Amino acid sequence: MKRLLVALAAVAAFSAQANETLSIAATAVPHAEILEFVKPTLAQQGVDLKIKVFTDYIQPNVQVAEKRLDANFFQHQPYLDEFNKSRGSDLVAVAGVHLEPLGAYSSKFKKLDEVPGGANVVIPNDATNGGRALLLLQKAGLITLKDSSNILATVKDIAENPKDLKIRELEAATIPRVLTQVDLALINTNYALEAKLDPAKDALVIEGNDSPYVNILVARPDNKDSDAIKKLVAVLHSPEVKAFILEKYKGAVRPAF
Secondary structure: OHHHHHHHHHHHHHHHHHOEEEEEEEEHHHHHHHHHHHHHHHHHOOEEEEEEEEOOOOHHHHHHHOOOOOEEEEEEHHHHHHHHHHHOOOOEEEEEEEEOOOEEEOOOOOOHHHOOOOOEEEEEOOHHHHHHHHHHHHHOOOOEEOOOOOOOOOHHHEEEOOOOOEEEEEOHHHHHHHHHHOOEEEEOHHHHHHOOOOHHHHOOEEOOOOOOOEEEEEEOOOOOOOHHHHHHHHHHOOHHHHHHHHHHHOOOOEEOO
Protein backbone atom coordinates (compact mmCIF):
# COMPACT_ATOMS: atom_id res chain seq x y z
CA MET A 1 0.00 0.00 0.00
CA LYS A 2 2.82 2.34 0.93
CA ARG A 3 4.54 1.63 -2.40
CA LEU A 4 1.30 2.38 -4.24
CA LEU A 5 0.92 5.71 -2.46
CA VAL A 6 4.52 6.62 -3.28
CA ALA A 7 3.97 5.68 -6.92
CA LEU A 8 0.78 7.73 -7.12
CA ALA A 9 2.53 10.69 -5.54
CA ALA A 10 5.31 10.41 -8.11
CA VAL A 11 2.77 10.32 -10.96
CA ALA A 12 0.97 13.35 -9.53
CA ALA A 13 4.24 15.24 -9.17
CA PHE A 14 5.20 14.40 -12.74
CA SER A 15 1.78 15.51 -14.04
CA ALA A 16 2.01 18.78 -12.16
CA GLN A 17 5.46 19.35 -13.60
CA ALA A 18 4.40 18.37 -17.09
CA ASN A 19 1.44 20.78 -17.17
CA GLU A 20 2.98 24.22 -17.07
CA THR A 21 0.55 27.15 -17.23
CA LEU A 22 1.24 29.93 -19.72
CA SER A 23 -1.02 32.98 -19.46
CA ILE A 24 -1.38 35.13 -22.57
CA ALA A 25 -3.18 38.45 -23.10
CA ALA A 26 -4.75 38.87 -26.53
CA THR A 27 -7.30 40.87 -28.44
CA ALA A 28 -10.24 38.78 -29.62
CA VAL A 29 -9.76 38.64 -33.39
CA PRO A 30 -7.61 37.15 -34.76
CA HIS A 31 -5.14 36.78 -31.87
CA ALA A 32 -7.29 34.89 -29.38
CA GLU A 33 -8.72 32.75 -32.20
CA ILE A 34 -5.23 31.73 -33.31
CA LEU A 35 -4.27 30.95 -29.70
CA GLU A 36 -7.41 28.87 -29.23
CA PHE A 37 -6.43 26.91 -32.34
CA VAL A 38 -2.99 26.04 -30.95
CA LYS A 39 -4.20 25.37 -27.39
CA PRO A 40 -4.85 21.62 -27.87
CA THR A 41 -1.43 21.09 -29.44
CA LEU A 42 0.28 22.86 -26.55
CA ALA A 43 -1.72 20.80 -24.07
CA GLN A 44 -0.26 17.66 -25.67
CA GLN A 45 3.17 19.17 -25.03
CA GLY A 46 2.46 19.83 -21.36
CA VAL A 47 1.58 23.52 -21.62
CA ASP A 48 -1.79 24.73 -20.32
CA LEU A 49 -2.47 27.90 -22.31
CA LYS A 50 -4.65 30.43 -20.49
CA ILE A 51 -5.98 33.13 -22.81
CA LYS A 52 -7.25 36.43 -21.40
CA VAL A 53 -9.05 38.59 -23.95
CA PHE A 54 -8.70 42.38 -23.84
CA THR A 55 -10.44 45.10 -25.83
CA ASP A 56 -7.75 47.76 -25.40
CA TYR A 57 -4.08 48.13 -26.30
CA ILE A 58 -2.78 49.29 -22.90
CA GLN A 59 -3.59 46.66 -20.28
CA PRO A 60 -2.09 43.69 -22.17
CA ASN A 61 1.34 45.32 -21.90
CA VAL A 62 0.83 46.66 -18.39
CA GLN A 63 -0.16 43.25 -17.02
CA VAL A 64 2.76 41.47 -18.66
CA ALA A 65 5.20 44.11 -17.40
CA GLU A 66 3.76 43.74 -13.88
CA LYS A 67 4.08 39.93 -14.11
CA ARG A 68 0.35 39.38 -13.78
CA LEU A 69 0.46 37.62 -17.16
CA ASP A 70 3.30 35.84 -18.94
CA ALA A 71 3.07 37.25 -22.45
CA ASN A 72 0.78 38.97 -24.92
CA PHE A 73 -0.19 38.76 -28.55
CA PHE A 74 -1.89 41.81 -30.06
CA GLN A 75 0.63 44.41 -31.24
CA HIS A 76 3.37 45.24 -33.74
CA GLN A 77 6.96 46.34 -33.09
CA PRO A 78 6.46 50.10 -33.62
CA TYR A 79 3.65 50.09 -31.05
CA LEU A 80 5.75 48.09 -28.58
CA ASP A 81 8.69 50.46 -29.04
CA GLU A 82 6.50 53.48 -28.34
CA PHE A 83 4.92 51.79 -25.30
CA ASN A 84 8.29 50.87 -23.80
CA LYS A 85 9.56 54.39 -24.38
CA SER A 86 6.55 56.10 -22.81
CA ARG A 87 6.12 53.68 -19.89
CA GLY A 88 9.75 52.90 -19.09
CA SER A 89 9.12 49.17 -19.60
CA ASP A 90 11.42 46.64 -21.26
CA LEU A 91 9.03 44.20 -22.92
CA VAL A 92 10.55 42.30 -25.82
CA ALA A 93 9.36 40.78 -29.08
CA VAL A 94 9.71 37.01 -29.16
CA ALA A 95 8.38 36.15 -32.63
CA GLY A 96 6.47 37.62 -35.55
CA VAL A 97 3.30 35.74 -36.41
CA HIS A 98 1.05 37.57 -38.86
CA LEU A 99 0.24 40.85 -40.56
CA GLU A 100 -3.09 42.64 -40.16
CA PRO A 101 -3.24 45.28 -42.87
CA LEU A 102 -4.72 48.63 -41.83
CA GLY A 103 -7.54 49.71 -44.11
CA ALA A 104 -9.73 52.71 -44.87
CA TYR A 105 -13.48 52.00 -44.76
CA SER A 106 -16.64 53.91 -45.57
CA SER A 107 -20.33 53.14 -45.26
CA LYS A 108 -21.14 56.03 -47.62
CA PHE A 109 -18.70 55.69 -50.50
CA LYS A 110 -17.51 52.83 -52.69
CA LYS A 111 -14.35 54.47 -54.01
CA LEU A 112 -11.79 56.85 -52.57
CA ASP A 113 -12.29 59.40 -55.32
CA GLU A 114 -15.91 59.74 -54.18
CA VAL A 115 -14.82 61.10 -50.79
CA PRO A 116 -15.83 64.80 -50.88
CA GLY A 117 -14.00 67.90 -49.79
CA GLY A 118 -14.27 68.57 -46.08
CA ALA A 119 -14.98 64.90 -45.37
CA ASN A 120 -14.91 63.67 -41.79
CA VAL A 121 -12.13 61.12 -41.29
CA VAL A 122 -11.22 59.22 -38.11
CA ILE A 123 -7.88 57.57 -37.37
CA PRO A 124 -6.51 55.72 -34.30
CA ASN A 125 -5.30 57.99 -31.50
CA ASP A 126 -2.24 55.97 -30.46
CA ALA A 127 1.05 57.26 -31.85
CA THR A 128 2.02 54.33 -34.03
CA ASN A 129 -1.34 53.44 -35.54
CA GLY A 130 -2.15 57.11 -36.02
CA GLY A 131 1.03 57.57 -38.01
CA ARG A 132 0.33 54.37 -39.86
CA ALA A 133 -3.13 55.66 -40.83
CA LEU A 134 -1.70 58.93 -42.10
CA LEU A 135 0.86 57.05 -44.19
CA LEU A 136 -1.98 55.06 -45.74
CA LEU A 137 -3.94 58.25 -46.50
CA GLN A 138 -0.78 59.59 -48.13
CA LYS A 139 -0.39 56.38 -50.16
CA ALA A 140 -3.98 56.87 -51.31
CA GLY A 141 -3.14 60.38 -52.50
CA LEU A 142 -5.45 62.16 -50.07
CA ILE A 143 -2.75 63.97 -48.08
CA THR A 144 0.98 64.64 -48.16
CA LEU A 145 3.16 64.46 -45.07
CA LYS A 146 6.18 66.65 -44.35
CA ASP A 147 8.22 63.46 -43.96
CA SER A 148 6.76 60.74 -46.15
CA SER A 149 8.44 57.98 -44.12
CA ASN A 150 7.61 59.14 -40.58
CA ILE A 151 5.77 56.24 -38.93
CA LEU A 152 4.98 58.45 -35.93
CA ALA A 153 3.47 61.29 -37.94
CA THR A 154 0.55 63.23 -36.44
CA VAL A 155 -2.03 65.49 -38.03
CA LYS A 156 0.37 68.37 -37.33
CA ASP A 157 2.79 66.75 -39.79
CA ILE A 158 0.42 67.06 -42.75
CA ALA A 159 1.98 69.31 -45.39
CA GLU A 160 -0.83 69.18 -47.96
CA ASN A 161 -4.52 68.39 -47.50
CA PRO A 162 -6.11 69.33 -50.84
CA LYS A 163 -9.56 68.02 -49.91
CA ASP A 164 -9.46 69.78 -46.53
CA LEU A 165 -10.23 66.49 -44.77
CA LYS A 166 -11.38 66.91 -41.17
CA ILE A 167 -9.19 64.31 -39.46
CA ARG A 168 -10.02 63.33 -35.88
CA GLU A 169 -8.33 60.82 -33.58
CA LEU A 170 -10.26 58.18 -31.63
CA GLU A 171 -9.31 55.10 -29.66
CA ALA A 172 -8.74 52.33 -32.19
CA ALA A 173 -11.29 49.97 -30.65
CA THR A 174 -14.13 52.50 -30.91
CA ILE A 175 -13.65 53.48 -34.55
CA PRO A 176 -15.85 50.73 -36.09
CA ARG A 177 -18.75 51.97 -33.94
CA VAL A 178 -18.69 55.40 -35.59
CA LEU A 179 -18.23 54.14 -39.15
CA THR A 180 -21.77 55.16 -40.14
CA GLN A 181 -21.30 58.61 -38.63
CA VAL A 182 -18.19 59.60 -40.61
CA ASP A 183 -17.11 59.61 -44.23
CA LEU A 184 -13.92 57.56 -43.86
CA ALA A 185 -12.55 55.47 -41.01
CA LEU A 186 -9.06 53.98 -40.71
CA ILE A 187 -9.54 50.66 -38.91
CA ASN A 188 -7.11 48.01 -37.67
CA THR A 189 -7.96 44.62 -39.16
CA ASN A 190 -8.62 42.95 -35.80
CA TYR A 191 -11.34 45.50 -35.04
CA ALA A 192 -12.61 45.41 -38.62
CA LEU A 193 -13.08 41.65 -38.37
CA GLU A 194 -14.87 41.99 -35.04
CA ALA A 195 -17.21 44.48 -36.72
CA LYS A 196 -17.95 41.90 -39.46
CA LEU A 197 -16.09 43.86 -42.11
CA ASP A 198 -14.16 41.97 -44.78
CA PRO A 199 -10.86 43.85 -45.28
CA ALA A 200 -10.19 42.13 -48.59
CA LYS A 201 -13.54 43.32 -50.00
CA ASP A 202 -14.69 46.29 -47.93
CA ALA A 203 -11.53 48.39 -47.55
CA LEU A 204 -11.26 51.24 -50.06
CA VAL A 205 -7.49 51.11 -49.64
CA ILE A 206 -5.39 48.72 -47.58
CA GLU A 207 -1.73 48.19 -46.69
CA GLY A 208 0.33 45.90 -48.87
CA ASN A 209 2.68 43.07 -47.95
CA ASP A 210 5.50 45.58 -47.53
CA SER A 211 3.96 46.79 -44.28
CA PRO A 212 6.38 46.78 -41.29
CA TYR A 213 3.55 46.14 -38.85
CA VAL A 214 3.87 42.40 -38.27
CA ASN A 215 2.00 41.30 -35.15
CA ILE A 216 4.31 39.82 -32.54
CA LEU A 217 4.32 37.63 -29.47
CA VAL A 218 5.69 39.71 -26.60
CA ALA A 219 7.17 38.68 -23.27
CA ARG A 220 9.60 39.96 -20.62
CA PRO A 221 13.39 39.56 -20.62
CA ASP A 222 13.09 37.17 -17.65
CA ASN A 223 10.75 34.68 -19.35
CA LYS A 224 11.22 35.16 -23.11
CA ASP A 225 13.41 32.02 -23.32
CA SER A 226 11.25 29.77 -21.14
CA ASP A 227 10.39 26.31 -22.41
CA ALA A 228 6.68 27.17 -22.52
CA ILE A 229 7.28 30.29 -24.63
CA LYS A 230 9.56 28.33 -26.97
CA LYS A 231 6.87 25.68 -27.43
CA LEU A 232 4.28 28.36 -28.17
CA VAL A 233 6.52 30.00 -30.78
CA ALA A 234 7.19 26.66 -32.47
CA VAL A 235 3.49 25.91 -32.71
CA LEU A 236 2.60 29.43 -33.91
CA HIS A 237 5.17 29.00 -36.70
CA SER A 238 3.86 25.61 -37.77
CA PRO A 239 2.43 24.77 -41.20
CA GLU A 240 -0.88 24.04 -39.47
CA VAL A 241 -1.16 27.59 -38.16
CA LYS A 242 -0.21 29.06 -41.53
CA ALA A 243 -2.95 27.00 -43.17
CA PHE A 244 -5.43 28.01 -40.46
CA ILE A 245 -4.73 31.74 -40.98
CA LEU A 246 -4.98 31.49 -44.76
CA GLU A 247 -8.21 29.48 -44.66
CA LYS A 248 -10.02 31.34 -41.89
CA TYR A 249 -9.19 34.95 -42.79
CA LYS A 250 -9.06 34.71 -46.59
CA GLY A 251 -6.22 37.21 -46.95
CA ALA A 252 -7.51 39.71 -44.39
CA VAL A 253 -4.80 38.34 -42.07
CA ARG A 254 -1.55 37.14 -43.62
CA PRO A 255 1.09 34.79 -42.16
CA ALA A 256 4.44 36.48 -41.54
CA PHE A 257 6.57 33.32 -41.38
